[in-house]
Amino acid sequence: MLSLSQRIRAFEQLRTFLNDFVIVWHKDRAYPTDKRFTELNAAIRKAIATNTWYTEVSIMESFSGIVELLSPQFFLSWINGYKTFPITQKRVGVVMAGNIPMVGFHDFLCVLMSGHNFLGKLSSEDPWLLPVLADEIVKFDSDFSGKISFTTERLSGFDAIIATGSDNSARYFDYYFGKYPNIIRSNRNSLAILDGNDDIADIQKLAIDIFSFFGLGCRSVSNVFLPPGYDPTILFEGFKQFEDMKNHHKYFNNYEYNKAILMVNGDKYYDNGFLILKEEAQLSSPVAVLHYQFYYDKAHLSTLIDSNKSKIQCIVSKDASWPNSVNFGEAQRPRIHDYADNIDTMEFLLKLK
Incomplete structure (x- = not known):
């Protein structure tokens, strides 16, 4: 050996x-x-x-x-x-x-x-x-x-x-x-928590968590939890750095397809030309679509997160302020001890007989 x-x-x-x-x-x-x-x-x-x-x-x-x-x-x-x-x-x-x-x-x-x-x-x-x-x-x-x-x-x-x-x-x-x-x-999917005190630099970091790998990873943020009264279109300002995503034909095909579906169904959404924002409780979202939902207070937020616990890979929040979360921009940089699905792979392997 x-x-x-x-x-x-x-x-x-x-x-x-x-x-x-x-x-x-x-x-x-x-x-x-x-x-x-x-x-x-x-x-x-x-x-x-x-x-x-x-x-x-x-x-x-x-x-x-x-x-x-x-x-x-x-x-x-x-x-x-x-x-x-x-x-x-x-x-x-x-x-x-x-x-x-x-x-x-x-x-x-x-x-x-x-x-x-x-x-x-x-x-x-x-x-x-x-x-x-x-x-x-x-x-x-x-x-x-x-x-x-x-x-x-x-x-x-x-x-x-x-x-x-x-x-x-x-x-x-x-x-x-x-x-x-x-x-x-x-x-599994990942989510972000905004508290209303987030500035443009925070949103730009969050954009990395959303757009890296075209949003296809289990650590890609697919749903954003917003405080009451938050205007979701504010997010678009911080997403501008990823505008060239629309030049990737497969990504943009997904964007156009999902936008067409929403238009046919008469669903409400926001659109910046390369990403669609849609209010939706479902944690996972299609390519080129970012879901968001509102929470009333921290107790309600905890309830929402607990209800999705088995499907959450990663949570991001400003300065990692939410328990067991990482800072904006760090979702796609797991530490070596950040095991997928919170199952310690090494412990499993070391116990094999």
Whole structure:
């Protein structure tokens, strides 16, 4: 078995590799020409060709998130928080979603850092990026070569399973994988709380939580909770920085389609040319639509949040003032211990027998 120090060192080297890549890309707005990055450059091009929701910007956002995730002060503190690591290695199957680039990276990290073997079921929407990062880890330490494998076929030969997908696929996962130790995740969304004291800078930060990855992530804000009398159109002023979203054909097609549906139904909505605001209690919203709803006071707000508890991934509020929330602009930057669906993946993996 790889020692813990070997595992730590490999991911530290991966962080350096990605950080170097991102720095060059942001400086030149072009793919780095260093031969170290040849395979990664090719994977990015194939990822964008495969999934039109993926862009260079969104992939760099994902890379930057991984770099931050693996920052020494967070990474080492996180792994040192777990005291007992298994002696027996298990093969852990991970079914990955493809809604945003490399959304399965945290599970990949947890499986390998726990000492188990990783078997990844790649999404057809994102089959290129993570395998290249895995190859880099093997280059850093060849002892990883037998511990990482990927497939696009149905998973088999595993001891435990981690599966992420829609509500429908979660029922499928439960049926097929229920007899194995498992973590099964379904649809979740994120919400924002405004208290009326938010300034334009706050709204601009909130816009990052809404528009990053075209709003397709489980940490993307899809519903905004507003205080009494708040004019929702005030939000549009802070959203101007994302006006070029309308130049993405798939996003704009969704915008036009959803606007047409609302017009035909005679529903009330607000529109700034690239985003639709609609008063709606449902937490999830279609692409290019942001739901909002009003609360009367903090007690009412607590009731609204509690009623959606099982479907909430993340809450954002000014200065993270609401309990268990993050500040505006930080929803898409989960910390390494921010586990999806609040299930401690490492604890699950370390208890496998």
